[in-house]
Amino acid sequence: MTRIGIIGGGNIGEALLSGIIGNGTDSKNVIVSDPAAARLEQLKEKYGLITTEDSQEAADGADFLFICVKPDIVPVVLESVAETVEKNDNETVIVSVAAGVTINSIETLLPAGTPVVRVMPNTPMLVGKGASALAGGRFADEGHVEAVQEIMSATGTVVKVKEKDIDAVTAVSGSGPAYFFMVTEAMIDAGVNLGLPRPLAQELAIATADGAAQMMAQGQSQEGGDDPVTLRTKVSSPGGTTSAATRVLDEEGLRRAFYKAMEACKNRSVELGES
Ligand SMILES: NC(=O)c1ccc[n+]([C@@H]2O[C@H](COP(=O)([O-])OP(=O)(O)OC[C@H]3O[C@@H](n4cnc5c(N)ncnc54)[C@H](OP(=O)(O)O)[C@@H]3O)[C@@H](O)[C@H]2O)c1
Known part of the structure; x- marks a missing residue:
């Protein structure tokens, strides 16, 4: 045993x-x-x-x-x-x-x-x-x-x-849940700012995170399944509401913030090992 x-x-x-x-x-x-x-x-x-x-x-x-x-x-x-x-x-x-x-x-x-x-x-x-x-x-x-x-x-x-990749893995999945919690938290606050009651904004934001995660996981597990880019493209009709939102996220530096945040995470992981 x-x-x-x-x-x-x-x-x-x-x-x-x-x-x-x-x-x-x-x-x-x-x-x-x-x-x-x-x-x-x-x-x-x-x-x-x-x-x-x-x-x-x-x-x-x-x-x-x-x-x-x-x-x-x-x-x-x-x-x-x-x-x-x-x-x-x-x-x-x-x-x-x-x-x-x-x-x-x-x-x-x-x-x-x-x-x-x-x-x-x-x-x-x-x-x-x-x-x-x-x-x-x-x-x-x-x-x-x-x-x-x-x-x-x-x-x-x-x-x-390989062990050399573990610090990068820490930045993606080790610390990754916190990024999703923070994004969800920001969506709830923004929903409240648009006039929704907080419990309603929270329920909708969490259900959306769950649904989106399941769609991505399904895409990953099926041969020829949709990857995150395809899934986002499919819900972004030209000149529509989603495109208006994702354009602002790009302009405000969402991707840049992730590059920098995950680099900081990886560097911190290396630092912890050295100390
Ligand atoms: N949290 C994450 O998301 C995450 C993700 C990936 C990897 N990790 C790694 O997982 C490890 C644990 O993280 P954690 O978030 O679980 O930390 P944590 O919640 O602080 O748990 C560590 C536990 O170890 C106990 N402890 C301290 N000294 C001990 C000793 N000598 N013998 C036995 N137990 C002792 C602590 O007790 P006291 O609180 O009473 O000191 C605490 O209960 C860390 O090395 C971290 O890098 C964490």
Whole structure:
């Protein structure tokens, strides 16, 4: 039976465990560690899993140990579990979701030969709609990477990438949900400005985001399906209302803002890794 340890029961830790347990993994084989007893109590009540304040306990006997703490805490956590990982009778695959933290820096804090897989997930995995990219380290063979891919697939779409692309992936999908939340928030405010009651503007904006996302996903999954450009062209009749709106978005620099924002995100990811 595969034993999964999760260190850090925050946003991503919870999104991960909810996907894993929702996909049929017995919650008794999942153990989460976090310093906050109240948070552990919440997770235990909601998912029925094993919890601990001791990260070594989460690492003990783990086949896969997910590191879901903030990037600056990763070295502390790795140092605290290294000995346990070395003593484990079974092989423990270390899976880090921390933005910016390189596989090489993780490997140097672990017993020689420990397989490491780096994953860049995002929070929609909380609702089974995550987008994750993963890359294996020097000691992770195809089998290790595929096993992590299989676990992560319980949380949504998973793709394999080269590690050099992970900072760019962070800018697209890792931080991407926040961009869509912000766009939706702006649409709600603009709807209110046009005289709609806020609850109505919110309901319509969210339903529109959902519908548009589903159309794009359908286009992506079908051979010859419509891509985002085609979908937008189809709803933009010449001289019509949508064209009037998208022209203003272009004039006001929507695309330029995204280029700059995502470059800033990627650079920040690199910076986090360096520090
Ligand atoms: N959020 C995202 O959208 C996103 C997307 C992709 C990747 N990531 C990556 O995912 C990681 C986690 O992010 P998050 O948003 O889930 O952060 P978070 O909500 O702050 O969760 C981190 C959790 O780790 C706990 N923690 C701190 N020190 C610990 C230790 N020594 N042992 C065990 N647990 C410890 C924290 O507890 P306290 O709060 O009590 O300190 C907190 O509950 C980060 O490295 C981030 O780069 C996040």
